[in-house]
Amino acid sequence: MLLEPPPELRGKELRVKFISSLAQAQNAVATGNIDRLAAFVGGLSGTPGYEDVTDKFDADQAVDEYGHLIGAPAKLVVPDDKVAERRQIRAEQLEQQRQQEVQLELAKAAAGPAANLAQTDLSEDNPLSRVADAGT
Numbered sequence: 089m090l091l092e093p094p095p096e097l098r099g100k101e102l103r104v105k106f107i108s109s110l111a112q113a114q115n116a117v118a119t120g121n122i123d124r125l126a127a128f129v130g131g132l133s134g135t136p137g138y139e140d141v142t143d144k145f146d147a148d149q150a151v152d153e154y155g156h157l158i159g160a161p162a163k164l165v166v167p168d169d170k171v172a173e174r175r176q177i178r179a180e181q182l183e184q185q186r187q188q189e190v191q192l193e194l195a196k197a198a199a200g201p202a203a204n205l206a207q208t209d210l211s212e213d214n215p216l217s218r219v220a221d222a223g224t
Contacts, residue, residue, distance in 0.1 A: 107159070115157040122154050 129145040132138045148171065155165045210217045
């Protein structure tokens with residue numbers, strides 16, 4: 089026989105989740121397997137010739153599975169659509185930064201010859217002094 093619920097819970101739908109000791113033990117084994125696989129892939133990716141092995145490991149899915157298995161609150165794991173949005177923003181920021189670096193390098197490259205011309209001694213006979221003299 090169940091007791092009467094407190095007033096604040098009356099009429100509300102309750103979801104009760106019971107996890108047996110056996111299920112908890114199975115989940116612990118599963119999280120250990122995820123840990124082992126992640127460590128294996130991480131170690132293998134540091135081996136010359138196997139750097140691309142991380143392409144085979146779905147880290148996002150591993151986080152989802154691990155969170156579920158340990159019973160972490162769902163709000164702690166960011167939904168896939170939000171993750172995609174964050175990654176898109178980060179990629180755009182990195183692209184902007186890369187473009188700024190390229191523009192800075194181009195500006196430096198263009199400034200080099202101009203600086204050399206500005207330091208040229210026009211009192212000596214050289215092609216630049218002859219051009220300058222021709223204009224007067």
